[in-house]
Amino acid sequence: MTQAKTAYQKPIPLKDIDNAPYWDAADQHQLALQKCVDCTAYSQPPGPTCAKCGSENVTWEQLGNDIKATVYSYVVSYRPFLPGFQEELPTIIALAQLDKVPEVKIMGNILNCEEKDLAIGMPIQMTWVDITEDRALPQWIPATN
Amino acid sequence: MGTIKDRYAIVGVGESERSRKSGTTPLHLALEAANAAIKDAGLKATDIDGFMNYNEGDSCTSHQLATYLGVRPKYVKDIQGGGASTEMLIADAVALIEAGQLNTVLIYRSMNGSSGTRVGRGYDPDMLQGALAGGSFVIPYGSASPSQWFGMYATRHMHETGITKEHLGHVCLSFYEHAQRNPKAFLHGKPLTMETYLATPDISSPFNIHDSCLELDEGNAIIVTSAEKAKDCVSKPVYIMGMAARQCHPHAHYWNDIDQVASDYVAEELYENAGVTPEDIDVASIYDCFSWVVMRQLEAYGFAKRGEVGDFVAEGNLKIGGKLPTNTAGGMLSEGYTHGMNNAIEIVRQLRHDYEGTDRQVEDCKIGICTGWAGPDIAGAMILRN
Ligand SMILES: [Zn+2]
Numbered sequence: 001m002t003q004a005k006t007a008y009q010k011p012i013p014l015k016d017i018d019n020a021p022y023w024d025a026a027d028q029h030q031l032a033l034q035k036c037v038d039c040t041a042y043s044q045p046p047g048p049t050c051a052k053c054g055s056e057n058v059t060w061e062q063l064g065n066d067i068k069a070t071v072y073s074y075v076v077s078y079r080p081f082l083p084g085f086q087e088e089l090p091t092i093i094a095l096a097q098l099d100k101v102p103e104v105k106i107m108g109n110i111l112n113c114e115e116k117d118l119a120i121g122m123p124i125q126m127t128w129v130d131i132t133e134d135r136a137l138p139q140w141i142p143a144t145n
Numbered sequence: 146m147g148t149i150k151d152r153y154a155i156v157g158v159g160e161s162e163r164s165r166k167s168g169t170t171p172l173h174l175a176l177e178a179a180n181a182a183i184k185d186a187g188l189k190a191t192d193i194d195g196f197m198n199y200n201e202g203d204s205c206t207s208h209q210l211a212t213y214l215g216v217r218p219k220y221v222k223d224i225q226g227g228g229a230s231t232e233m234l235i236a237d238a239v240a241l242i243e244a245g246q247l248n249t250v251l252i253y254r255s256m257n258g259s260s261g262t263r264v265g266r267g268y269d270p271d272m273l274q275g276a277l278a279g280g281s282f283v284i285p286y287g288s289a290s291p292s293q294w295f296g297m298y299a300t301r302h303m304h305e306t307g308i309t310k311e312h313l314g315h316v317c318l319s320f321y322e323h324a325q326r327n328p329k330a331f332l333h334g335k336p337l338t339m340e341t342y343l344a345t346p347d348i349s350s351p352f353n354i355h356d357s358c359l360e361l362d363e364g365n366a367i368i369v370t371s372a373e374k375a376k377d378c379v380s381k382p383v384y385i386m387g388m389a390a391r392q393c394h395p396h397a398h399y400w401n402d403i404d405q406v407a408s409d410y411v412a413e414e415l416y417e418n419a420g421v422t423p424e425d426i427d428v429a430s431i432y433d434c435f436s437w438v439v440m441r442q443l444e445a446y447g448f449a450k451r452g453e454v455g456d457f458v459a460e461g462n463l464k465i466g467g468k469l470p471t472n473t474a475g476g477m478l479s480e481g482y483t484h485g486m487n488n489a490i491e492i493v494r495q496l497r498h499d500y501e502g503t504d505r506q507v508e509d510c511k512i513g514i515c516t517g518w519a520g521p522d523i524a525g526a527m528i529l530r531n
Pocket residue numbers: 036037038039040041050051052053054055
């Protein structure tokens with residue numbers, strides 16, 4: 001886990017009635033995914049109903065904190081488009097495909113990664129950055145094993 | 146929509162000055178564009194009973210425009226909409242005329258896109274989180290620009306299909322070459338070489354400044370009426386053969402599945418309604434907010450097979466003289482960005498043979514396509530003929 005050094009300037013994920021369980025789990029350094037009881041599809045991002053079949057019968061699955069994935073796609077940004085990113089350029093933004101649930105892809109930054117090492121298919125793992133007193137942001141780092 | 150084939154026409158097109166800093170309001174730019182389109186059609190402002198516009202909260206209202214044209218409009222509509230809205234509003238206009246509600250509709254897009262509000266920039270991050278579907282899963286990671294949103298698609302697509310940075314460069318070079326033939330293009334007199342293109346650093350990969358549209362202050366207007374009423378106009382009517390007003394990605398948070406785009410759903414309906422195939426298209430306006438967006442649409446609309454689009458553009462097929470002369474005024478990469486409408490205006494002028502006798506005219510062109518891309522999430526297109 002990485003501790004942010006100065007006051008956090010970047011946008012903080014806004015919790016709402018549909019996504020709160022995801023961010024609440026993240027604050028505890030855990031991944032939770034919304035899943036449909038009727039058709040078993042995962043919803044990422046979570047929503048009011050299943051985006052696959054419209055069922056209101058949705059639940060949450062806890063996936064823990066050992067989350068492995070591969071890079072499905074990425075961009076490298078050399079300019080900040082939002083506050084707080086000006087200090088950490090370039091910014092790597094990736095779409096991570098979960099090993100256990102390949103149909104789910106989660107966006108995040110890849111930390112501790114040189115641009116030259118970045119590639120589609122690269123193994124990564126989820127980490128959590130404590131950004132404020134009570135909030136943590138899921139992020140990705142190159143897989144260690 | 147199948148039954149409207151050839152029964153409606155675009156009878157007038159016009160634009161304002163384009164600049165980095167208009168020094169005036171979107172209402173003034175809209176008036177300038179509307180008056181140009183009305184003159185082009187040979188109509189009086191009072192012949193128009195419907196006014197429509199799309200905007201991002203950065204324009205004037207249709208009611209304002211009508212008012213200052215001296216018209217009491219019967220119908221006004223202002224929508225929040227991206228770069229597939231020209232096609233959708235033309236379809237709406239046709240439907241309202243078909244329903245007997247209106248006779249003639251003027252559609253415009255007017256914006257201080259450079260000196261005023263810039264699309265996709267300077268928004269409040271918390272507002273964006275709420276405004277984007279699943280925005281809280283995107284914005285906290287620094288992804289707030291269409292270049293980053295569409296770039297995520299581009300990187301994967303290029304990886305899968307063998308499209309290279311140099312291929313993107315061929316899209317840019319083709320359009321920049323067209324801009325050199327268009328004195329009103331903003332980058333007229335500023336040709337681009339592959340060497341310069343490849344040496345230009347990315348802003349956000351895989352896009353550098355040349356891959357990105359040219360945000361300017363400009364107003365554009367288009368007038369739509371029935372084929373019957375088109376006979377009263379001084380312009381050559383350009384008939385609407387077929388449209389696919391709008392199609393959507395299955396998920397509003399389109400990063401949910403970056404292997405598909407809304408444009409993939411447009412082509413079948415479009416060609417069926419128009420009764421033509423990609424081989425019949427003589428000239429094209431392909432929405433070009435970013436170079437790769439053109440590549441992805443060439444695949445979606447069947448102009449080149451998946452995996453062969455890179456070769457297609459490298460062979461010069463997008464240039465005047467190629468198999469599919471595209472964005473012949475320079476497109477939004479080098480003529481200027483009016484959120485898609487300037488590309489629609491150009492296809493009308495090509496099909497009317499307005500450039501006859503110059504190197505800008507696509508010789509003997511009869512059928513043209515104009516595509517809209519509001520993003521991977523929303524698209525629409527139309528096929529026109531002379
Ligand atoms: Zn379901």
